Amino acid sequence: MADERFYDARLAINAARLEQKRRYDKRRQPIPPLTVGDKVYIRLRDRPVPGLLTGKIDPRKAGSFRVCEVLSPHRVRLDLGADATIGDEFSVEQLDVRPRSPDPFADDRDEPELPAVPALHDEEEIPSAPLQPVDGEPVADGEYLPDDADPATSRTRRVPDHLRGFQVGVAAIAGNDAFREALHGPIYRSRVLEVDGVSTELRERPVAFLSRLTSPTEKKMVASELELCCLAWAFARFAHWLEGAAVTVVTDHSPLGPMLSSTTPIPYGPTIARCRALLLPHMTNLRFVHRAGSRHTNADALSRLPPAPP
Known part of the structure:
Protein backbone atom coordinates (compact mmCIF):
# COMPACT_ATOMS: atom_id res chain seq x y z
CA MET A 1 0.00 0.00 0.00
CA ALA A 2 2.82 2.40 0.89
CA ASP A 3 4.66 1.66 -2.37
CA GLU A 4 1.56 2.47 -4.41
CA ARG A 5 1.14 5.80 -2.62
CA PHE A 6 4.78 6.67 -3.24
CA TYR A 7 4.34 5.74 -6.91
CA ASP A 8 1.25 7.95 -7.27
CA ALA A 9 3.03 10.82 -5.53
CA ARG A 10 6.04 10.42 -7.84
CA LEU A 11 3.79 10.55 -10.91
CA ALA A 12 2.08 13.71 -9.65
CA ILE A 13 5.43 15.38 -8.90
CA ASN A 14 6.82 14.53 -12.35
CA ALA A 15 3.71 15.89 -14.07
CA ALA A 16 3.93 19.12 -12.06
CA ARG A 17 7.63 19.51 -12.89
CA LEU A 18 6.98 19.02 -16.59
CA GLU A 19 4.30 21.72 -16.50
CA GLN A 20 6.64 24.06 -14.63
CA LYS A 21 9.39 23.42 -17.17
CA ARG A 22 7.01 24.12 -20.04
CA ARG A 23 6.00 27.45 -18.52
CA TYR A 24 9.62 28.32 -17.75
CA ASP A 25 10.76 27.55 -21.29
CA LYS A 26 7.81 29.47 -22.76
CA ARG A 27 8.68 32.63 -20.81
CA ARG A 28 12.38 32.40 -21.66
CA GLN A 29 12.25 31.22 -25.25
CA PRO A 30 14.49 33.13 -27.69
CA ILE A 31 13.09 36.13 -29.53
CA PRO A 32 11.93 35.07 -33.00
CA PRO A 33 13.93 36.87 -35.71
CA LEU A 34 11.50 38.88 -37.84
CA THR A 35 12.16 40.27 -41.30
CA VAL A 36 10.20 42.55 -43.59
CA GLY A 37 7.42 40.60 -45.27
CA ASP A 38 6.81 38.07 -42.49
CA PRO A 102 3.49 25.99 -46.60
CA ASP A 103 0.21 25.16 -44.94
CA PRO A 104 -0.47 21.41 -45.38
CA PHE A 105 -4.20 21.94 -44.81
CA ALA A 106 -4.69 24.85 -47.22
CA ASP A 107 -6.54 22.70 -49.77
CA ASP A 108 -8.86 21.28 -47.14
CA ARG A 109 -9.76 24.73 -45.83
CA ASP A 110 -10.76 26.08 -49.24
CA GLU A 111 -14.47 26.33 -49.78
CA PRO A 112 -15.60 23.38 -51.90
CA GLU A 113 -17.44 24.05 -55.11
CA LEU A 114 -21.09 23.36 -54.52
CA PRO A 115 -22.89 21.46 -57.27
CA ALA A 116 -25.49 23.33 -59.24
CA VAL A 117 -29.02 22.90 -58.02
CA PRO A 118 -31.04 20.99 -60.64
CA ALA A 119 -33.95 22.87 -62.15
CA LEU A 120 -37.42 21.83 -61.10
CA HIS A 121 -38.84 22.46 -64.58
CA ASP A 122 -37.73 22.99 -68.13
CA GLU A 123 -35.82 26.09 -69.14
CA GLU A 124 -38.90 27.40 -70.93
CA GLU A 125 -40.95 29.67 -68.71
CA ILE A 126 -44.20 28.18 -67.60
CA PRO A 127 -47.05 30.64 -68.14
CA SER A 128 -48.97 31.47 -65.02
CA ALA A 129 -52.68 30.89 -64.82
CA PRO A 130 -54.87 33.97 -65.29
CA LEU A 131 -56.30 35.54 -62.18
CA GLN A 132 -59.95 34.96 -61.61
CA PRO A 133 -61.92 38.01 -60.46
CA VAL A 134 -63.62 37.90 -57.10
CA ASP A 135 -67.21 39.01 -56.84
CA GLY A 136 -67.31 42.73 -56.21
CA GLU A 137 -63.50 43.20 -56.24
CA PRO A 138 -61.51 44.61 -59.20
CA VAL A 139 -58.54 42.68 -60.52
CA ALA A 140 -55.13 44.33 -60.05
CA ASP A 141 -53.47 44.82 -63.43
CA GLY A 142 -50.16 46.21 -62.17
CA GLU A 143 -50.92 49.82 -63.12
CA TYR A 144 -50.69 52.81 -60.80
CA LEU A 145 -53.84 54.14 -59.25
CA PRO A 146 -55.10 57.44 -60.59
CA ASP A 147 -54.50 60.60 -58.60
CA ASP A 148 -58.17 61.00 -57.77
CA ALA A 149 -58.39 57.53 -56.24
CA ASP A 150 -59.28 57.40 -52.55
CA PRO A 151 -56.15 56.54 -50.54
CA ALA A 152 -56.32 53.83 -47.97
CA THR A 153 -57.29 55.06 -44.56
CA SER A 154 -54.28 55.34 -42.26
CA ARG A 155 -54.26 53.42 -39.03
CA THR A 156 -54.68 55.32 -35.82
CA ARG A 157 -51.40 55.58 -33.93
CA ARG A 158 -51.86 54.45 -30.35
CA VAL A 159 -49.47 54.83 -27.46
CA PRO A 160 -48.28 51.59 -25.78
CA ASP A 161 -50.18 50.58 -22.68
CA HIS A 162 -47.36 51.40 -20.26
CA LEU A 163 -47.03 54.94 -21.68
CA ARG A 164 -50.69 55.91 -21.72
CA GLY A 165 -51.44 58.77 -19.40
CA PHE A 166 -47.76 59.76 -19.26
CA GLN A 167 -47.14 63.48 -19.59
CA VAL A 168 -43.74 64.79 -20.60
CA GLY A 169 -42.77 67.91 -18.68
CA VAL A 170 -40.19 69.55 -16.48
CA ALA A 171 -40.44 69.14 -12.74
CA ALA A 172 -40.49 72.58 -11.15
CA ILE A 173 -39.92 73.35 -7.50
CA ALA A 174 -42.50 75.68 -6.03
CA GLY A 175 -41.66 78.20 -3.37
CA ASN A 176 -39.18 81.01 -2.88
CA ASP A 177 -35.42 81.15 -3.35
CA ALA A 178 -34.73 80.18 0.25
CA PHE A 179 -36.71 76.98 -0.20
CA ARG A 180 -34.83 76.05 -3.38
CA GLU A 181 -31.49 76.78 -1.73
CA ALA A 182 -32.45 74.59 1.22
CA LEU A 183 -33.21 71.67 -1.10
CA HIS A 184 -29.88 71.94 -2.91
CA GLY A 185 -27.75 71.81 0.22
CA PRO A 186 -27.39 69.19 2.93
CA ILE A 187 -29.93 69.49 5.75
CA TYR A 188 -27.99 69.07 8.98
CA ARG A 189 -31.03 69.42 11.23
CA SER A 190 -34.77 69.75 10.84
CA ARG A 191 -35.84 73.11 9.40
CA VAL A 192 -39.23 74.79 9.05
CA LEU A 193 -39.83 77.13 6.09
CA GLU A 194 -42.83 79.02 4.80
CA VAL A 195 -43.80 77.93 1.27
CA ASP A 196 -46.75 79.79 -0.25
CA GLY A 197 -48.08 80.54 3.20
CA VAL A 198 -47.79 76.92 4.36
CA SER A 199 -45.36 75.85 7.06
CA THR A 200 -43.15 73.06 5.64
CA GLU A 201 -40.68 70.98 7.62
CA LEU A 202 -37.50 69.84 5.84
CA ARG A 203 -35.80 66.76 7.18
CA GLU A 204 -32.96 64.80 5.57
CA ARG A 205 -33.73 61.12 5.13
CA PRO A 206 -32.18 58.40 2.94
CA VAL A 207 -34.19 57.22 -0.04
CA ALA A 208 -31.84 54.40 -1.15
CA PHE A 209 -28.95 52.41 0.28
CA LEU A 210 -26.18 50.96 -1.89
CA SER A 211 -23.51 48.66 -0.53
CA ARG A 212 -21.44 45.60 -1.35
CA LEU A 213 -18.59 43.55 0.10
CA THR A 214 -15.03 44.62 -0.64
CA SER A 215 -12.91 42.45 -2.89
CA PRO A 216 -9.58 40.98 -1.71
CA THR A 217 -7.76 43.74 -3.62
CA GLU A 218 -9.90 46.48 -2.10
CA LYS A 219 -9.22 45.17 1.41
CA LYS A 220 -5.55 46.09 0.92
CA MET A 221 -6.29 49.69 -0.13
CA VAL A 222 -5.73 52.70 2.08
CA ALA A 223 -8.69 54.79 3.25
CA SER A 224 -8.43 57.43 0.49
CA GLU A 225 -8.35 54.84 -2.31
CA LEU A 226 -11.23 52.88 -0.82
CA GLU A 227 -13.41 55.99 -0.38
CA LEU A 228 -12.75 57.11 -3.96
CA CYS A 229 -13.47 53.63 -5.35
CA CYS A 230 -16.73 53.58 -3.40
CA LEU A 231 -17.79 56.95 -4.85
CA ALA A 232 -16.92 55.92 -8.43
CA TRP A 233 -18.76 52.61 -8.09
CA ALA A 234 -21.87 54.20 -6.54
CA PHE A 235 -21.96 56.97 -9.16
CA ALA A 236 -21.78 54.38 -11.95
CA ARG A 237 -24.66 52.39 -10.43
CA PHE A 238 -26.87 55.50 -10.09
CA ALA A 239 -25.65 57.15 -13.30
CA HIS A 240 -29.12 57.06 -14.90
CA TRP A 241 -30.28 59.42 -12.13
CA LEU A 242 -27.15 61.49 -11.46
CA GLU A 243 -25.73 62.29 -14.92
CA GLY A 244 -26.35 65.93 -15.78
CA ALA A 245 -27.87 66.76 -12.37
CA ALA A 246 -26.38 68.91 -9.63
CA VAL A 247 -25.09 66.41 -7.07
CA THR A 248 -23.92 67.19 -3.54
CA VAL A 249 -21.60 64.56 -2.07
CA VAL A 250 -21.70 64.61 1.73
CA THR A 251 -18.74 62.63 3.07
CA ASP A 252 -16.85 62.20 6.31
CA HIS A 253 -13.56 61.86 4.37
CA SER A 254 -12.38 65.44 3.76
CA PRO A 255 -9.59 64.67 1.17
CA LEU A 256 -12.14 63.15 -1.23
CA GLY A 257 -12.97 66.40 -3.03
CA PRO A 258 -9.41 67.78 -3.26
CA MET A 259 -8.17 64.48 -4.70
CA LEU A 260 -10.54 64.86 -7.66
CA SER A 261 -10.09 68.60 -8.20
CA SER A 262 -6.31 68.68 -7.66
CA THR A 263 -4.21 70.06 -10.54
CA THR A 264 -0.76 69.46 -9.05
CA PRO A 265 1.74 67.54 -11.20
CA ILE A 266 2.18 64.90 -8.47
CA PRO A 267 1.12 61.57 -10.03
CA TYR A 268 -1.46 59.42 -8.29
CA GLY A 269 -1.52 55.67 -8.09
CA PRO A 270 -3.34 53.53 -10.67
CA THR A 271 -6.41 53.08 -8.47
CA ILE A 272 -6.95 56.81 -7.90
CA ALA A 273 -6.12 57.57 -11.55
CA ARG A 274 -8.85 55.20 -12.78
CA CYS A 275 -11.43 56.69 -10.41
CA ARG A 276 -10.48 60.22 -11.45
CA ALA A 277 -10.93 59.29 -15.10
CA LEU A 278 -14.47 58.07 -14.36
CA LEU A 279 -15.54 61.07 -12.28
CA LEU A 280 -13.73 64.01 -13.92
CA PRO A 281 -16.31 64.39 -16.76
CA HIS A 282 -18.95 65.04 -14.07
CA MET A 283 -16.92 67.36 -11.83
CA THR A 284 -18.81 70.45 -13.03
CA ASN A 285 -21.97 69.04 -11.42
CA LEU A 286 -20.38 67.64 -8.25
CA ARG A 287 -20.13 69.54 -4.96
CA PHE A 288 -18.37 68.06 -1.93
CA VAL A 289 -19.45 68.85 1.63
CA HIS A 290 -17.61 67.47 4.66
CA ARG A 291 -19.57 66.15 7.62
CA ALA A 292 -17.99 64.61 10.68
CA GLY A 293 -18.43 60.88 11.10
CA SER A 294 -20.22 61.29 14.42
CA ARG A 295 -22.92 63.33 12.65
CA HIS A 296 -22.91 61.26 9.44
CA THR A 297 -24.97 58.42 10.87
CA ASN A 298 -27.77 57.98 8.34
CA ALA A 299 -25.43 56.89 5.51
CA ASP A 300 -23.88 54.10 7.61
CA ALA A 301 -27.11 53.06 9.31
CA LEU A 302 -27.23 49.60 7.76
CA SER A 303 -23.59 48.74 8.45
CA ARG A 304 -23.85 49.93 12.07
CA LEU A 305 -26.96 47.97 12.95
CA PRO A 306 -26.38 45.40 15.70
CA PRO A 307 -26.43 41.81 14.44
CA ALA A 308 -29.68 39.92 14.77
CA PRO A 309 -29.81 37.48 17.68
CA PRO A 310 -29.44 33.82 16.67
Missing part, protein backbone atom coordinates in the same frame (compact mmCIF):
# COMPACT_ATOMS: atom_id res chain seq x y z
CA LYS A 39 3.23 37.40 -41.44
CA VAL A 40 2.33 37.68 -37.75
CA TYR A 41 -0.77 37.44 -35.56
CA ILE A 42 -1.63 39.89 -32.76
CA ARG A 43 -2.42 38.26 -29.42
CA LEU A 44 -5.45 40.20 -28.22
CA ARG A 45 -4.79 39.32 -24.58
CA ASP A 46 -1.44 41.13 -24.72
CA ARG A 47 -2.47 43.94 -27.10
CA PRO A 48 -6.24 44.67 -26.96
CA VAL A 49 -7.86 46.01 -30.12
CA PRO A 50 -11.15 47.96 -29.88
CA GLY A 51 -14.06 45.95 -31.22
CA LEU A 52 -12.32 42.57 -30.96
CA LEU A 53 -12.41 39.93 -28.23
CA THR A 54 -15.74 41.06 -26.78
CA GLY A 55 -17.10 37.57 -26.04
CA LYS A 56 -15.99 34.12 -25.02
CA ILE A 57 -16.30 32.66 -28.52
CA ASP A 58 -14.38 35.45 -30.29
CA PRO A 59 -10.93 34.56 -31.72
CA ARG A 60 -7.99 35.24 -29.41
CA LYS A 61 -5.76 36.49 -32.25
CA ALA A 62 -6.10 39.07 -35.02
CA GLY A 63 -4.45 38.89 -38.38
CA SER A 64 -2.42 37.89 -40.10
CA PHE A 65 -0.55 41.17 -40.80
CA ARG A 66 2.62 41.83 -42.77
CA VAL A 67 5.75 43.21 -41.11
CA CYS A 68 6.61 46.39 -43.00
CA GLU A 69 9.54 47.61 -40.86
CA VAL A 70 11.84 46.11 -38.22
CA LEU A 71 12.66 48.87 -35.71
CA SER A 72 14.77 46.72 -33.37
CA PRO A 73 15.06 43.07 -32.33
CA HIS A 74 12.21 43.76 -29.91
CA ARG A 75 9.87 46.08 -31.85
CA VAL A 76 8.39 46.00 -35.35
CA ARG A 77 5.93 48.00 -37.40
CA LEU A 78 2.96 46.24 -39.02
CA ASP A 79 0.84 47.05 -42.05
CA LEU A 80 -2.61 47.30 -40.42
CA GLY A 81 -4.38 49.07 -43.27
CA ALA A 82 -5.86 52.54 -43.58
CA ASP A 83 -8.86 51.85 -41.30
CA ALA A 84 -6.80 50.76 -38.27
CA THR A 85 -7.80 52.26 -34.91
CA ILE A 86 -4.54 51.46 -33.07
CA GLY A 87 -0.88 52.24 -33.56
CA ASP A 88 1.18 50.15 -35.94
CA GLU A 89 4.19 49.68 -33.61
CA PHE A 90 4.24 46.41 -31.67
CA SER A 91 6.48 44.49 -29.33
CA VAL A 92 7.51 41.02 -30.46
CA GLU A 93 6.13 39.69 -27.15
CA GLN A 94 2.63 40.64 -28.36
CA LEU A 95 2.91 38.75 -31.66
CA ASP A 96 2.87 35.17 -32.87
CA VAL A 97 4.84 34.47 -36.02
CA ARG A 98 3.00 32.73 -38.81
CA PRO A 99 4.96 29.65 -39.96
CA ARG A 100 6.94 30.27 -43.13
CA SER A 101 6.45 26.68 -44.30
